[in-house]
Amino acid sequence: MTNSEILKVALITGAGTGIGRAVSMALSDIGFAVVLAGRRQAPIEEVAALVKQKGRRALALVADVANEQSTHELFAKTESEFGRLDLLFNNAGTNARTAPLEELTAAEWRAVIDVNLTGAFLCTQQAFRIMKHQTPRGGRIINNGSISAHAPRPHSAPYTASKHAISGLTKSTALDGRPFDIACGQIDIGNAATVIGSHVMDGALQANGSRAVEPTLELAHVAEAVRYMASLPLNANVLSLTLMASGMPFVGRG
DSSP: GGGGGGGGEEEEEETTHHHHHHHHHHHHHTTTEEEEESSSSHHHHHHHHHHHHHHEEEEEEEEOSHHHHHHHHHHHHHHHHSSSOOEEEEEOOOOHHHHGGGOOOHHHHHHHHHHIIIHHHHHHHHHHHHHSSSSOEEEEEEEEGGGTTOOOTTTHHHHHHHHHHHHHHHHHHHHHHGGGGEEEEEEEEBBBBBSTTTTHHHEOOOOOEEEOOOOOOHHHHHHHHHHHHHSSSSOOOOOEEEEEOTTTEEEEOO
């Protein structure tokens, strides 16, 4: 089998719903076999069935990215099934309740950091261990950041801190992966039309204390952007891409 015939394999965390689901389908459309990781069996099995209907390979694996042992098992099963890993999309994420910073508990803080940041780190570690030693060597890691990686919303300290930290993880990963043909980039999304982002359609809290309904971005556009990043050769990398609903109150003051 020549290099051009080697099956491309992508692992997507948080693959059962929202952005993860849309990206999983989009990557399968361009030839990737997809490993669908999530905490609930039913949603990832549903996505796997849709991928298989299109004649692509899919593997649904229940995993908790915040748990080191679970993450290790996720990547071990991926390597056992496919023999390699070409793309990791660190997408799994969570948020804390909207509350004044001083009212949040340490447990609420840790719950967000454990999934959004530590989970991405643990998955990146495991991806490195595979990508460094496979043939052909290398791969790509794409981190799902957020507009919050640039500017916070009110009462969002855990989430905002985690996404600022993801920017640092992205840059360190890109640097440390360079000698091993591992590229790493980040997509910062603003107001994607997902369940977790539905509050913006109901009236999101603004910096001046008011609430305003904000426009949203269709998931298909997010999936298309990630698909573009994933389609590049490893000697090219989108280090940072910001994709947002054009009318959202991000650029400017107020």
